[in-house]
Amino acid sequence: MDSDLQRYLDDLVAAARDVLGADLVGAYAAGSVGLGAYQAGRSDVDVALVSAGPLTDTAKRALVARLRHEALPCPARGLELVAYDRAVAASGTPEPGFEVEINTGAGMPFRCTLDPADRPAADGRFWYGLDRSILHQSGLPLLGPPAGKVFADLTPADLRRLLIEALSWWLALPTPPGDQPAPGMDDAVLGACRSLVRHRDGIWLAKVAAGQRLVDVGDRAEVIGQAIAARHGGPPPTGAQARAFQQRVRDEIAGQSG
Structure with a gap:
């Protein structure tokens, strides 16, 4: 793995642990990193966090503050991060089901969604179930058990x-x-x-x-x-x-x- 990317992912996990403590039970690289196709200068960094239970609004906002590009510069075009409750990750649901979603980086518009109900339907609600299916197969553990034991696949x-x-x-x-x-x-x-x-x-x-x-x-x-x-x-x-x-x-x- 690219050394800048590895350092960034290590720092990201450390920052998430500072915010969530023992409630952070897993962190996984998804997308091109998980599939072994990360291309510096082109690829985004996709990360899924897994918490022991639902997050409070305070915890969600603290994660956003610690992980956005201005606080933790992303070496790629941007970071696309989604946090899930462990029960949702294991459920195989096709629904978005996330706790918080962050898009942030020098090459992408900032986006923060604290509730799936606030995700505009026009932007697509299919991304999350498909991403969790990819995580089930190929998520790269940064912290916690193997991704296949945490994320259930879709039917x-x-x-x-x-x-x-x-x-x-x-x-x-x-x-x-x-x-x-x-x-x-x-x-x-x-x-x-x-x-x-x-x-x-x-x-x-x-x-x-x-x-x-x-x-x-x-x-x-x-x-x-x-x-x-x-x-x-x-x-x-x-x-x-x-x-x-x-x-x-x-x-x-x-x-x-x-």
Whole structure:
């Protein structure tokens, strides 16, 4: 692991323990760090904290104050941190269920949500169940027992529903106009690849690895190769290409392909 990232994660856990004390029962790196695909200068840092029980508003606000970028500078684009009650983490619920959520960093807008009810529906409520599914498989323990013993996976029906919701959310976003490469469309395509691999093969992979897996098994979608190449400096797909691929993946997961 990158030394700056390791130092940051160590400091983050120490700060969380200062706030929560013995109520902090686990801390886990998720996302690209958990999946072994962290890319300095590009990736976010995703972390899940697990508390022994529900947090008070005072504890939530103290966590935010100690962990936001201004207090603990994040070496990446930003930190996306979510804290869960241990019972929620173990429940396998598809609902958001978090105690507090923080987005903070030099390259992302600050966001603090202290209650799932305050999460705007338009921003998507599917992220959390999917993230906990990834944590169940690949969460990297920073503190506490193995992630698979702390986070329950989703049921197959809930997983399928949330994957469809996620792709529908993406498809509802404005499509970049024109026939020129569009920033961010490589991420849109590779995120869809990850969803499709999870649906077909029952495994979460990092985005580029998921795209390569589809290519290796004979998926001839040119847009996948273009999206992978964009991670190494090539032009990303156009908006129309990305949305068409996402629609294809959504239809397959929803059972409408062919």
